[in-house]
Structure formats: structure tokens, C-alpha cells
Amino acid sequence: xxxxxxxxxxxxxxxxxxxxxxxxxxxxxxxxxxxxxxxxxxxxxxxxxxxxxxxxxxxxxxxxxxxxxxxxxxxxxxxxxxxxxxxxxxxxxxxxxxxxxxxxxxxxxxxxxxxxxxxxxxxxxxxxxxxxxxxxxxxxxxxxxxxxxxxxxxxxxxxxxxxxxxxxxxxxxxxxxxxxxxxxxxxxxxxxxxxxxxxxxxxxxxxxxxxxxxxxxxxxxxxxxxxxxxxxxxxxxxxxxxxxxxxxxxxxxxxxxxxxxxxxxxxxxxxxxxxxxxxxxxxxxxxxxxxxxxxxxxxxxxxxxxxxxxxxxxxxxxxxxxxxxxxxxxxxxxxxxxxxxxxxxxxxxxxxxxxxxxxx
Amino acid sequence: xxxxxxxxxxxxxxxxxxxxxxxxxxxxxxxxxxxxxxxxxxxxxxxxxxxxxxxxxxxxxxxxxxxxxxxxxxxxxxxxxxxxxxxxxxxxxxxxxxxxxxxxxxxxxxxxxxxxxxxxxxxxxxxxxxxxxxxxxxxxxxxxxxxxxxxxxxxxxxxxxxxxxxxxxxxxxxxxxxxxxxxxxxxxxxxxxxxxxxxxxxxxxxxxxxxxxxxxxxxxxxxxxxxxxxxxxxxxxxxxxxxxxxxxxxxxxxxxxxxxxxxxxxxxxxxxxxxxxxxxxxxxxxxxxxxxxxxxxxxxxxxxxxxxxxxxxxxxxxxxxxxxxxxxxxxxxxxxxxxxxxxxxxxxxxxxxxxxxxxx
Numbered sequence: 001x002x003x004x005x006x007x008x009x010x011x012x013x014x015x016x017x018x019x020x021x022x023x024x025x026x027x028x029x030x031x032x033x034x035x036x037x038x039x040x041x042x043x044x045x046x047x048x049x050x051x052x053x054x055x056x057x058x059x060x061x062x063x064x065x066x067x068x069x070x071x072x073x074x075x076x077x078x079x080x081x082x083x084x085x086x087x088x089x090x091x092x093x094x095x096x097x098x099x100x101x102x103x104x105x106x107x108x109x110x111x112x113x114x115x116x117x118x119x120x121x122x123x124x125x126x127x128x129x130x131x132x133x134x135x136x137x138x139x140x141x142x143x144x145x146x147x148x149x150x151x152x153x154x155x156x157x158x159x160x161x162x163x164x165x166x167x168x169x170x171x172x173x174x175x176x177x178x179x180x181x182x183x184x185x186x187x188x189x190x191x192x193x194x195x196x197x198x199x200x201x202x203x204x205x206x207x208x209x210x211x212x213x214x215x216x217x218x219x220x221x222x223x224x225x226x227x228x229x230x231x232x233x234x235x236x237x238x239x240x241x242x243x244x245x246x247x248x249x250x251x252x253x254x255x256x257x258x259x260x261x262x263x264x265x266x267x268x269x270x271x272x273x274x275x276x277x278x279x280x281x282x283x284x285x286x287x288x289x290x291x292x293x294x295x296x297x298x299x300x301x302x303x304x305x306x307x308x309x310x311x312x313x314x315x316x317x318x319x320x321x322x323x324x325x326x327x328x329x330x331x332x333x334x335x336x337x338x339x340x341x342x343x344x345x346x347x348x349x350x351x352x353x354x355x356x357x358x359x360x
Numbered sequence: 361x362x363x364x365x366x367x368x369x370x371x372x373x374x375x376x377x378x379x380x381x382x383x384x385x386x387x388x389x390x391x392x393x394x395x396x397x398x399x400x401x402x403x404x405x406x407x408x409x410x411x412x413x414x415x416x417x418x419x420x421x422x423x424x425x426x427x428x429x430x431x432x433x434x435x436x437x438x439x440x441x442x443x444x445x446x447x448x449x450x451x452x453x454x455x456x457x458x459x460x461x462x463x464x465x466x467x468x469x470x471x472x473x474x475x476x477x478x479x480x481x482x483x484x485x486x487x488x489x490x491x492x493x494x495x496x497x498x499x500x501x502x503x504x505x506x507x508x509x510x511x512x513x514x515x516x517x518x519x520x521x522x523x524x525x526x527x528x529x530x531x532x533x534x535x536x537x538x539x540x541x542x543x544x545x546x547x548x549x550x551x552x553x554x555x556x557x558x559x560x561x562x563x564x565x566x567x568x569x570x571x572x573x574x575x576x577x578x579x580x581x582x583x584x585x586x587x588x589x590x591x592x593x594x595x596x597x598x599x600x601x602x603x604x605x606x607x608x609x610x611x612x613x614x615x616x617x618x619x620x621x622x623x624x625x626x627x628x629x630x631x632x633x634x635x636x637x638x639x640x641x642x643x644x645x646x647x648x649x650x651x652x653x654x655x656x657x658x659x660x661x662x663x664x665x666x667x668x669x670x671x672x673x674x675x676x677x678x679x680x681x682x683x684x685x686x687x688x689x690x691x692x693x694x695x696x697x698x699x700x701x702x703x704x705x706x707x708x709x710x711x712x713x714x715x716x717x718x719x720x
Contacts, residue, residue, distance in 0.1 A: 082646040084444045085474030114445030115640070117475045119647050142614065157676040162668045164676070174613045182613055184606040191600060209569065209599030214670070235603055236595055239569030240551060243595055246544040246679040249664065253534045253542055254502065257656035258647045265663035280475070280640070286442040287479050287618045296617035303625035304609065308522045310574070316517040316524070319606040 009342070010334030015357035016054050017042050019349065023057065024094075026352035027065040028072040033097045037061065040096040043131040045335045048326035049185070051194025052128045054337065058344035060125050061094065062351070069273075070094045070124050076101045084113035087259060088120045090275075095126030099277055103132040103143065106281040110141050114286030119254075121261035123150075123275035130185035130323070132279065133173030137181045140290065142282040145171040148255040150275040151262035155189045155232045155248065158241040161214045165264040166272075167192055167232065168251035173320070175284070177294035179301045183320030188248040190233040190241075196222045201340075209237035254278045334360045369702070370694030375717035376414050377402050379709065383417065384454075386712035387425040388432040393457045397421065400456040403491040405695040408686035409545070411554025412488045414697065418704035420485050421454065422711075429633075430454045430484050436461045444473035447619060448480045450635075455486030459637055463492040463503065466641040470501050474646030481619035483510075483635040490545035490683070492639065493533030497541045500650065502642040505531040508615040510635040511622035515549045515592045515608065518601040521574045525624040526632075527552055527592065528611035533680070535644070537654035539661045543680030548608040550593040550601075556582045561700075569597035614638045694720045 020038035025031045045053030064070040074093030078086050086105045090098035102118040109116025126132075129145045136143025149166025157164050167189040174182040191210045199206045199222035208218035211230040216238065224230035235244025249265075254276075256263035261276025284293040304318045330336075337345075346356045380398035385391045405413030424430040434453030438446050446465045450458035462478040469476025486492075489505045496503025509526025517524050527549040534542040551570045559566045559582035568578035571590040576598065584590035595604030609625075614636075616623035621636025644653040664678045690696075697705075706716045 080647060083472065083474035085642070085646040087647045112443065113473055113475075114443035115473075115475050115477045117642060117647075157664070157667060157669075159671060159674050160667050160669045160676050164664065164667050170607075172610050174610070174617070182609065184610055186603045186606060190596065207599040209597055216670070235600055236550065237569055237597060237599065239567040239597065240595055242679075243546045246546060247530075249542065249660070249678055250532050250534070250544055252660055253657055256660065257534070257653050258642075258644060260648065260652070260656070263656075263660050265660045265667070282445070282477060282618075284618060286445040287440060287447045287477075288620065292620070293617050296620070296623075297613055300609070300612055300616065300623050300625045304517070304524065307517060307520050307524050307625070309517075309520045310576070311519060314519050316520050318609055319602075 007339035008336045009359035010336050011357060012360055013042055013046055013330060013335050016045060016335055019345070019354060019357055020054065020057055022354045023062060023349055023352050024065065026354055027062055029065055029094060033094055036100050037094050037096040040100070040127040040131045043134070044128045046327040046330050047128075047130065047323040048330075049128045049130065051192065051198065053335070054345060055341045056125075056127070058348035062348050064124065065094070076120070078105070084109045084115055085117045085119075088118055090120045090122035090124070092122055092124055095124040095275065096131075098123050099126040099132050100135065102277060103135050103279050103281070106143075106279040107136050107139050107141055110281035110283045115280065115282045118279045119259040120277040121259035121274060123261065123277050125272060126275070126277065128185060129169050129171035130173070130183050133171050133185070134181070134183060136281045137173040137175045137183070140175050140284070142175070142284060143173040144280040144282075145169070145277065146251045146254050147277045148251045148261065148263060148275060150272045151264060151267055152272040153264035154193065155234050155245075157245050158234065158238070161231060163231070163264075165234075165245065165248035165252060168248045168255075168264070170247060170251065174297055175294065176301055177298040179298050180321055180324030182297070182301060182318055183323060185319070186235075188235050188244050188251060190235050190237050190244065193225065193232070196225045196232075200226070209233065212238065367699035368696045369719035370696050371717060372720055373402055373406055373690060373695050376405060376695055379705070379714065379717055380414065380417055382714045383422060383709055383712050384425065386714055387422055389425055389454060393454055396460050397454050397456040400460070400487040400491045403494065404488045406687040406690050407488075407490065407683040408690075409488045409490070411552065411558065413695070414705060415701045416485075416487070418708035422708045424484065425454070436480070438465070444469045444475055445477045445479075448478055450480045450482035450484070452482055452484055455484040455635065456491075458483050459486040459492050459639075460495065462637060463495050463639050463641070466503075466639040467496055467499050467501055470641035470643045475640065475642045478639045479615070479619040480637040481621035481634060483621065483637050485632060486635070486637070488545060489529050489531035490533070490543050493531050493545070494541070494543060496641045497533040497535045497543070500535050500644070502535070502644060503533040504640040504642075505529070505637065506611045506614050507637045508611045508621065508623060508635060510632045511624060511627055512632040513624035514553065515594050515605075517605050518594065518598070521591060523591070523624075525594075525605065525608035525612060528608045528615075528624070530607060530611065534657055535654065536661055537658040539658050540681055540684030542657070542661060542678055543683060545679070546595075548595050548604050548611060550595050550597050550604065553585065553592070556585045556592075560586070569593065572598065
């Protein structure tokens, strides 16, 4: 997903973090909250999730802080704690803050009980789920995350053209030994809206299996999504989409029914109010020695990296591997941003009197 | 998946249970174990998972008891218990017994701690995962199951023709209010081998997106799977198969690394020795009132059932709904078995001196 366009320039990731913190704080967010949000944006930018990084500062977060959809005085809090579980009110705080708080709680419970679970309602947009499961992984824990889109529905069931579920996400992180950790962060739709829109901006066709028209035919023109003439397919597409729909519904059921959040199938809207999140952390040490665990993980992951491919230039990798390589590269060489993204950030900064950094 | 062939006849499900118990006991399994296995087979037959019911008594379980791959004296046991987690040795007992024991432990821990986790190694073939998650659901708990195929690999990564992972399964059950519970039980491959073989027996083509040849082209002849000229695709097929592969690897990582079981990527073999299983149970009552939880689940599920479809004769349903209707019907009208399946069961019964029941 590295950008190829001619107007792409690289920006120092620490400079982007400082810009995120300053603009969010200038818009009225407490600085401690701005720092957590900036770290979440930087995670996405560093690891190559370009649709979830700084671009969203101008597209989502600053506008929502300005218009009050993100509550400047929102502070997430525990509303119920029992055994190894906790229910958290997100209270429309910026999603990064509520989700990071919830993952800290799940990890604390996992260290105490071997496994811990946090359910959150009242969440706003929370960026890449990989940011939170990596928190668990960096702590030597397994992290699992299910999130819905509140009441926003984008993906119809197979055989229907009525959007029913969001591009709900399943994410998981597993700590390894010497290898980069396993980090899965996937929409339960065939593809994220971000990747379709990226193809539209680049004027590139998309593979069959991502979008279908009202008659169920494959659509390979990415512009058809925002034109409303094609629908996102659930993971599995025409042949196995009932599985992707099942995973999306599992997200809605757990995220909404355990926490009180909204859910796509119920009163589907175009906005992502009252998002729900369920996080589970597991301490491998409760079940087995950490050395044995890490060794077994490395055995599996290194076997994946060693598998034969039909094209020797395209090795098989596991989720998280390429992202770790990207992060290493971008830490040194900067974050590539295209001209349109930079222009939107410059403008967003001007609104609150913060200058966008120069390219490297 | 109701069988259409002319030689299909219906058999009383209690008579099939009795036959399963008697043949397994006659083959040397303790009767208490035979009863649990028979209940697992009956679950699959009643709920329409025809590839995982009585047919497997002759195809898998009795042969494995006879040849010792299933240990007649195998008794699963807890080898480590810490907080809300437990590690269980399956000790090659018949898989139904180890998996049911593990789900009971996970449920017990969930009632005590709000969430519980059991990891099992040394498991043998365990039937439908829905059987175990439904145990949790019947207890008012959420049940999650991840299982691998031990060291058996069947599904290559996209871009490779070397089988790397098993048709690893993700299953989940969520208790509802008045509606049948949500019960997802899905292979992380585009399709289960059972469905491809069923199409081959019926001489029916399969949809594009299930199988591909070595050049990555779609294959719609189901016989190509066992002929070795086509490979199972991961869920997501050509366009999004990296997601299905990610889910399959998550199963291998958790099931093997937490428990000590084997994993597909490591020394892939054709046999399913030393299967691993991870079960998680969550008590909704720990997080929220059970009434509020069940009501929220019913709201979501009834919204799914009410969604518009392009073909009004094919309503959208959620995972578990059609299976509940099938179970209700088969409880009264019997389990449909085709002639070839019946012949294999008659023969398996004769080997241990147990007569197969007459059709209804």
C-alpha cells in the first residue's frame, strides 16, 4: 500500500505526532488525550495502514472535536467490574482514549486471572485495532478485539441489497519470540472501504469479489461504491459471504449486547455513533511457560515464511510481518503522504493555528 | 444440505444415538464416553451438519477406536489451572469427550470469573464445534471455540500450492431471548472438504471461489479436490484469501502454542494427530443484566430476519437459525441418510455385532 503518485513526500513520524498532539490540543482536547490519539495515528502511519493514520486527523478527528461529536470533556470510566471482566462507558471521549483504557484494563485482568475481558459502549472512531492488540502483545499477552461501527451499516447480507452490518473488525495479536509478532487486523467485509477508495483515487480496477451490483454481479470499478451502484461484499464474497456476515454479526452481538452500544442491524444509519468494542487479553504464562509458548509461535511463523510460492519474488508472509518491516523502514525514512492529504492537514492546522511540518 | 437422492430414508434420531453408543461401547470405549460421543454425532445429524454426524461413525470414529488412534483408556485431565484458565491434556481420548470436558471447565470458570479459558492438546477428531458452543449457550453463556487439525495441512496460502494450514474452525455461540441462539460454526477455508465431496457425490458443479488450480484459476469441478488437481482456497478466495489464512493461522497459534498441540505449518502431514483446541466462555451477567443482554441479542437477530431480499423466497437468516429449524423438523421426522451411508453403518455395526436400526 505504499503510495506511488509523483506528489508523495516523506514526513518525519515524530513531527507528525507533534502536529497531531498540537492540533487536537488546540481544538480543545486535554493534552494527555491528544497524546494517546497521536500515538494511535502514528501506529497506523508507521505500520502502513495509510487509511487510518494522519489522513484521518483532517478527515475525521478534528472535525468531530470541532462539532462536538467527540466530547472534549469525555473521560471513559469503569461502570461495572466483576471477576475478570469489566464494563466501560466510553462517554464519547475520542475513541483512542477509551479503547486504550479498555485494553489496559483487559491486560491488567489477564495478568491477575490469566484472561480478562473489557466491553465498551459510547465509543467514537478508534483508528486501527492493531494499535490496541499490539499493546497486549508488547506486554507478552495475546490480545483479541472485536469492534462494530455503532449503528452504521455498509454491507448487505448475500441475497440482499439493504446494508445490514458495518465493516466490523476482528483483530488479534500473538507475541512471538525472535520474529515480529502475529498481528491480524481485518474487516469482516471482503475489503475495507479505505482500500476501495484508494483504488478509486488511483484510477485502478479492483479484483472481483470485493463489490457486487444489485443483481449480484461482480463490479471492478471502485468508483461504483461511493456512486451507490455497488455494495461491499462480506468476507467470502459471492461463494462464502455467509461466513463473513456471520463474523460481522458476531462483532455486533458481542460489542453491542455486552456493552449497550448500537449495532448495524438495528436502525441502520449513516453515522457511527455509539460504537461498541470487546477486548480479550490472555496471559500465555497462565497456561504454559512463556519460553515454550514463544518457541511454538516462532516455529509456526517461521514455517509460514519458508513456504514455497509460485512466484519466488512474492514470499508468503503472516499478518504483522510486512507491517513490522514497513514500520522499521518508515521509522528511518519517514511517512509517505500524498499532496491531497498534506493539503488537508495544512488546512486543518491553519484552523487552530498549528503549522504543518516540512517534508524531510 | 438436505439430501435429495432417491435412496434417502429417515431414521429416528434416538435409534441412531442408541446405535452409536452400542457400537462404540462394543468397540471398547467406556459407555459413559460412548454416550458423549453419540450426543455429539446426534447434534450434527439433527442440526443439518450431515458431514459430521452418524456418517463419521463408520468413516472415522469406529476405525480409529479399532486401530488404537483413539485411546480406549484415554481420559482427559487438567494439567494446569491458574485463575480463570485451565490447560487440559486430551490424551487421545475420543475428541468428543475431551472437548466436552474442556467446555465444561471453561463454563465453570466463566461462572466464577465472568470469563474462562480452556486449552487442550492431544485431542482426536471432535465433530462439530457447534456441539460445544451450544453447551455454553444452553447454560446462558457465550461460547467461543478455535480448533486446528493438528499437523494436517490442506489449504495453501494465496500464491502457493503447498498446503500450509488445516481447515481450522472458528465457532461462536450467543444466547438469545425468544429466538433460536446465534451459532456460528465455520471453517476458515472457503468451504469445508465435506461440502466439496458432497457436490462430487451428487455430480454438481461448485461455485467459483472454493477451489483453484496451481495457476490460481477457479475450478468448479468438485472431483478436482481429491484428484489433487485443485486446492482449497482460504476464506476470501483469490481476492481476500489473506484474511482466511490469517484466521486459520490464529487458530494454529492459539490452539498449538497455548496447549502444546501440533500445527499445520509445522511438519505438515496427512493425518490429524495431536489436535489443539481453545475454548472461551463469557458470562454476560458479569457485564450486564441477563435480561438486557438477551433483549439486545433478540433485537439484532430479529432485524437480520426482517431484512429485504432480492428473492423473497430466500430470506436472510443468521447462523444458527436454519439449523434450529432443521433440528425441530428432524426431531419429529427423523434423520435423512443415503443408502451408501447406511450401508457403511450396517457394515460397521456388523463388525461389533450391533444391528443398525430400521428406517422409520
